[in-house]
Each structure stands twice: as structure tokens, then as C-alpha cells.
Amino acid sequence: MMSYCLKGLSAVALLLISDISLAAEDAAVDAVREDVLTSQAIIQMLLGLALVIAVIFALAWVLRRVSNLQQTHQKMKVVSSLSLGTRERAVLIEVGDKQLLLGVSPGNVTLLQSFSEKVLVSSSEGEFAKKLKQSIDAGSAE
Secondary structure, eight states: OHHHHHHHHHHHHHHHHHHHHHHHHHHHHHHHHHHHTOHHHHHHHHHHHHHHHHHHHHHHHHHHHHHHHHHHTOSEEEEEEEEOSSSOEEEEEEETTEEEEEEEETTEEEEEEEESSOSSOOOSSOHHHHHHHHHHHHHHHO
């Protein structure tokens, strides 16, 4: 009978010790949580995020500048393009004062016609930009 009492007391003592150790671990975790959520850590995270966003915008600006520089030096431009099949296209390009109609297929480019005067005038605005301007003008007129 005495052995059962000793076993019971030892089991209760083990439970109490494990509860104390769990409470100590919870206190350590709470201390870590408090350290992570300080105002200094939040400010550091926000500054890092702002730096990353600034780098993204700077790279976008540089890429836009470089692509604009490349476009201004080009003497050739595509005036129009028409799909003739799954992999074939007819492309009208402008080189100086001449316009060339090219047949383009995989691995082959053929001159179909050369025009000494302009057949089509290349517009700097796309079809979407024209429609957007028309809808804005119509909305402001009302």
C-alpha cells in the first residue's frame, strides 16, 4: 500500500514539475514575442520595404530610359502587320522614305513589294489609345 502511495506522490510531483517547466517555456516564448514586435523592429521592416520599392521604381525608370534611347535611333519601324496563317505574316515596314511589304514565315523573309511613296502612314498612337481618347472626349462633352 505504501508503494502505491509513493508512486502516486511521485506521479503528482512529476506533473507539477512538468507544469512548472511548461510555464517557464511559455514565459520564454512570450519574451521572444515581445522582442519581435517592438517599434524598432517594425520601423526597420518598413524601411526595408520602402528601400525595395524604391529600387524597383528606379530600375523601371532606367529600363524606360534605355528603351526610349534605343527607339529614337532606329531608322526602321513596323507600320502594320497582318497574320496570314498560324505562322505566316505580311509586314509593312518603313525605311527612310520607302515602305517595304515583307512576307515573314518561320526561317524565311521575302520582299513582296517595294513602295517608293508611303502606302500607309504610321500613327504613333495605337488603336486602343484612339478609342480611349474618343471615350474621354465624349464623356467630357456631356
